[in-house]
Amino acid sequence: MTYAISVSDLVKTFGPTRALDGLDLTVRTGEVHGFLGPNGAGKSTTIRVLLGLLRADSGTARLLDGDPWRDTAALHRRLAYVPGDVNLWPNLTGGEVIDLLGRLRGGLNEKRRADLLERFELDPRKKGRTYSKGNRQKVAVVAALSSDVELLVLDEPTSGLDPLMEAVFQECINEERERGRTVLLSSHILAEVEALCDRVSIIRTGKIVETGTMAELRHLTRTSIAAELASPPNGIANLPGVHDLKAEGNRVRFEVDSDKLDAVLKQLVDSGVRTLTSQPPTLEELFLRHYEDAK
Amino acid sequence: MIGTWNLVRLALRRDRIILPVWIIAIVGITLSTATALEELYPVGQARQQLSLTANTNPAFLAMLGPLRDAHTLGGLLAWRWGLLAALAAGVMSMLLVTRHTRAEEEAGRLELIGSTVVGRHAPLAAAVLTAFGANVLIGGLIVALLLGKGLPAEGAIAFASSITVTGWAFTAVSAFTAQLSENSRTANSMAGAVVAGTYLVRAAGDSAGDSGPTWLTWLSPLGWAEQVHAFAGDRYWVFALPLALVVVLLTTSAVIVTKRDVGLGLLPTRLGSARGAPSLRSPFGLAWRLQRGSLIGWTAGLFLLGVVYGSIAQAVGDMVNDNPLMKKVISAIGGSGGLIDIYLATIFGMIGMISSIYLVQATLRLRSEETSFRAEPLLATPVSRPAWVASHFLFAIVGGALVLGAAGLGVGLTHGLREGDVGGILPRMLGAALAQLPAAWVVAGIALVLFGLFPQLTGVTWGVLGACLVLTMFGPVMKLPQLLMDLSPFTHLPKLPGATWTAEPLLWLVGAALVLVAAGFAGFRRRDLTT
Numbered sequence: 001m002t003y004a005i006s007v008s009d010l011v012k013t014f015g016p017t018r019a020l021d022g023l024d025l026t027v028r029t030g031e032v033h034g035f036l037g038p039n040g041a042g043k044s045t046t047i048r049v050l051l052g053l054l055r056a057d058s059g060t061a062r063l064l065d066g067d068p069w070r071d072t073a074a075l076h077r078r079l080a081y082v083p084g085d086v087n088l089w090p091n092l093t094g095g096e097v098i099d100l101l102g103r104l105r106g107g108l109n110e111k112r113r114a115d116l117l118e119r120f121e122l123d124p125r126k127k128g129r130t131y132s133k134g135n136r137q138k139v140a141v142v143a144a145l146s147s148d149v150e151l152l153v154l155d156e157p158t159s160g161l162d163p164l165m166e167a168v169f170q171e172c173i174n175e176e177r178e179r180g181r182t183v184l185l186s187s188h189i190l191a192e193v194e195a196l197c198d199r200v201s202i203i204r205t206g207k208i209v210e211t212g213t214m215a216e217l218r219h220l221t222r223t224s225i226a227a228e229l230a231s232p233p234n235g236i237a238n239l240p241g242v243h244d245l246k247a248e249g250n251r252v253r254f255e256v257d258s259d260k261l262d263a264v265l266k267q268l269v270d271s272g273v274r275t276l277t278s279q280p281p282t283l284e285e286l287f288l289r290h291y292e293d294a295k
Numbered sequence: 296m297i298g299t300w301n302l303v304r305l306a307l308r309r310d311r312i313i314l315p316v317w318i319i320a321i322v323g324i325t326l327s328t329a330t331a332l333e334e335l336y337p338v339g340q341a342r343q344q345l346s347l348t349a350n351t352n353p354a355f356l357a358m359l360g361p362l363r364d365a366h367t368l369g370g371l372l373a374w375r376w377g378l379l380a381a382l383a384a385g386v387m388s389m390l391l392v393t394r395h396t397r398a399e400e401e402a403g404r405l406e407l408i409g410s411t412v413v414g415r416h417a418p419l420a421a422a423v424l425t426a427f428g429a430n431v432l433i434g435g436l437i438v439a440l441l442l443g444k445g446l447p448a449e450g451a452i453a454f455a456s457s458i459t460v461t462g463w464a465f466t467a468v469s470a471f472t473a474q475l476s477e478n479s480r481t482a483n484s485m486a487g488a489v490v491a492g493t494y495l496v497r498a499a500g501d502s503a504g505d506s507g508p509t510w511l512t513w514l515s516p517l518g519w520a521e522q523v524h525a526f527a528g529d530r531y532w533v534f535a536l537p538l539a540l541v542v543v544l545l546t547t548s549a550v551i552v553t554k555r556d557v558g559l560g561l562l563p564t565r566l567g568s569a570r571g572a573p574s575l576r577s578p579f580g581l582a583w584r585l586q587r588g589s590l591i592g593w594t595a596g597l598f599l600l601g602v603v604y605g606s607i608a609q610a611v612g613d614m615v616n617d618n619p620l621m622k623k624v625i626s627a628i629g630g631s632g633g634l635i636d637i638y639l640a641t642i643f644g645m646i647g648m649i650s651s652i653y654l655v656q657a658t659l660r661l662r663s664e665e666t667s668f669r670a671e672p673l674l675a676t677p678v679s680r681p682a683w684v685a686s687h688f689l690f691a692i693v694g695g696a697l698v699l700g701a702a703g704l705g706v707g708l709t710h711g712l713r714e715g716d717v718g719g720i721l722p723r724m725l726g727a728a729l730a731q732l733p734a735a736w737v738v739a740g741i742a743l744v745l746f747g748l749f750p751q752l753t754g755v756t757w758g759v760l761g762a763c764l765v766l767t768m769f770g771p772v773m774k775l776p777q778l779l780m781d782l783s784p785f786t787h788l789p790k791l792p793g794a795t796w797t798a799e800p801l802l803w804l805v806g807a808a809l810v811l812v813a814a815g816f817a818g819f820r821r822r823d824l825t826t
């Protein structure tokens with residue numbers, strides 16, 4: 001097993017703030033790795049250290065078998081980065097920015113550039129200042145994805161995209177995975193990471209609190225279910241993994257551990273389902289439940 | 296206009312440190328200058344002498360304007376400080392207005408405010424009112440101080456008003472420039488160019504001599520401040536000119552505000568190229584795209600300036616030849632040719648310092664690229680940090696030479712044509728202009744060192760440049776100790792053309808610049824990117 005990124009015991013302080021507080025992170029070559037955490041957890045800081053933009057106070061970080069602080073130029077030839085705050089030059093067009101960044105990385109794939117522009121419905125002739133937040137982000141995403149690099153480092157690349165574009169983005173990332181690229185994708189949206197990532201690391205106040213495949217982390221999450229049944233529910237309350245059940249006539253509301261969902265749904269179906277809504281777990285709920293108490 | 300007063304309060308709160316500093320500085324210098332003048336030039340002989348030099352030495356005329364009445368303290372004060380105080384009030388007002396209009400809008404904060412109950416004109420009105428108020432306060436304090444010193448009321452009011460009203464005029468100018476462009480740097484540069492331009496245009500008019508284009512003074516709001524003749528006739532009617540300008544510019548700006556969208560300038564943005572030009576493939580290619588407009592503007596501006604000064608240089612000589620007394624004095628320093636050289640040396644000194652503004656601006660582009668998060672994606676490509684710094688700093692080093700060269704070319708061509716000796720004069724003028732470079736490089740080096748080691752303090756460079764300006768230009772007139780004046784790199788430059796050429800101080804300055812630059816590069820290699 002080779003690692004594209006391996007970080008251990010990384011510490012980075014800004015004055016009194018400990019932005020990274022002994023962070024350990026490993027990303028395997030060829031995987032799409034979700035880097036999940038609430039605002040201010042240290043995602044961007046970790047990424048900036050990995051890109052040699054910040055210098056860590058202590059700990060080790062290896063990136064593509066190099067030192068991110070010393071071997072910057074050589075490493076940067078092999079990766080592409082989408083920053084969390086995309087700010088374009090006001091008087092350069094999106095097309096010019098894509099070409100510039102691509103050429104600086106040593107050339108871009110013309111076919112993919114054209115294809116991505118079309119799929120993201122991006123007009124490359126507009127000036128930087130006239131793009132909306134989402135469109136600025138698309139410029140950075142197209143620039144990154146149309147370069148032939150081994151590693152993609154994406155810092156909340158979808159925070160400004162609408163659902164349609166978010167779907168396009170997910171398609172593109174899946175294609176990148178098939179091409180064998182490694183992707184580090186930071187996000188604070190659990191559903192997005194769930195849809196895309198092979199493995200996930202969850203960061204909180206500068207430390208990794210969980211890491212594993214999405215399936216392995218399933219026990220951490222709960223899905224909210226609301227259903228209207230043909231007959232009053234029975235037995236559901238006693239099933240393992242069901243919490244906070246509220247029944248009212250034929251209606252039920254409850255939460256269920258995501259890894260116990262299957263058994264619970266079978267039981268519901270037996271009672272005859274009229275309507276069913278389910279809400280995916282959110283990162284916030286996950287944190288509230290598992291980590292708030294631990295504090 | 297709903298919400299204007301709330302916004303004025305907000306502006307006052309945000310400026311609660313910087314605004315009092317400006318006001319205290321302008322009023323304080325007025326007081327200390329008046330006191331110093333009383334001591335330096337006691338009644339009688341000293342003042343006669345001063346009057347003669349002040350009104351015949353074109354270099355003095357260019358810097359301070361004519362001395363209209365050397366017999367009273369008020370007259371001396373108006374000459375020594377009136378123009379500069381008006382200039383200071385202008386710069387203060389300009390920075391204030393852009394800070395509270397365009398910069399806010401650019402940062403998107405205005406949108407936040409605009410969504411609350413605030414009239415469309417409120418942000419502009421609030422900025423203008425704040426600046427107007429600050430200038431009125433300055434004027435009021437100065438009147439009180441001068442009356443306290445026993446100066447005549449009529450003159451004191453004329454003097455203080457010339458400062459206040461000039462501040463208003465520049466308030467209006469920057470209210471207008473803030474409407475023209477989307478980014479505050481451009482708006483500030485435009486307003487800054489106007490301030491520098493008005494100073495230089497009136498300098499040309501004041502030093503032109505009776506046969507030259509003295510009317511140039513009337514083209515400049517700073518010239519109007521002089522034309523009030525405070526303490527020497529008190530021509531209140533001159534105030535009609537700046538007040539008219541204020542009305543015209545503010546009305547125009549108010550109309551533009553209603554016509555344009557929030558966040559956009561008046562100048563429409565068109566679609567550009569879908570592909571990057573072949574030159575856009577290196578950090579330098581990008582820096583060229585970002586900096587070329589400013590470089591071309593500065594080069595053209597300083598060439599024009601050179602043309603103006605070059606064409607009045609000969610008139611300066613004539614003025615002296617018409618005056619037998621002066622002629623005798625002047626022949627001691629090498630005849631009218633010698634005088635023209637001294638005049639030109641002063642002009643090149645001024646040009647050198649003004650060009651330093653360009654060098655600092657070109658260098659600090661690095662910092663604004665960094666704080667706006669635009670450096671980050673570039674430095675995440677194989678572009679090394681030194682290469683990126685060099686791509687912009689080159690504009691300070693080489694661009695600075697171009698800007699100064701253009702000024703030398705303008706002077707050399709026009710002065711050479713008038714004297715019928717382009718071949719002889721042009722190279723001397725080019726040399727004199729380029730001799731300013733080492734000092735300008737030192738200033739750029741200071742900007743780079745701050746960028747590399749103390750990025751939060753890059754703004755201090757402007758203070759350093761301002762201090763150098765005061766020390767070198769006004770140090771001798773203020774009779775400051777030599778040790779203090781030596782702190783400014785510009786003090787060490789040979790006074791070319793005219794003075795004998797010595798390479799030694801230039802080499803020292805180049806050496807100092809090299810050390811600063813090396814420290815700046817090394818510092819940036821080591822530090823975090825910060826905002």
Ligand SMILES: Nc1ncnc2c1ncn2[C@@H]1O[C@H](COP(=O)(O)OP(=O)(O)OP(=O)(O)O)[C@@H](O)[C@H]1O
Nearest residue numbers: 014017019038039040041042043044045046188825
């Ligand atoms: N340059 C800096 N100076 C001071 N503090 C900083 C700096 N950069 C980050 N921090 C602090 O470090 C912590 C981690 O910030 P970071 O930007 O890495 O969070 P993040 O996980 O990317 O959050 P978000 O989801 O909001 O982007 C925060 O508390 C932040 O305030």
Ligand SMILES: [Mg+2]
Nearest residue numbers: 043044084155
């Ligand atoms: Mg972030």
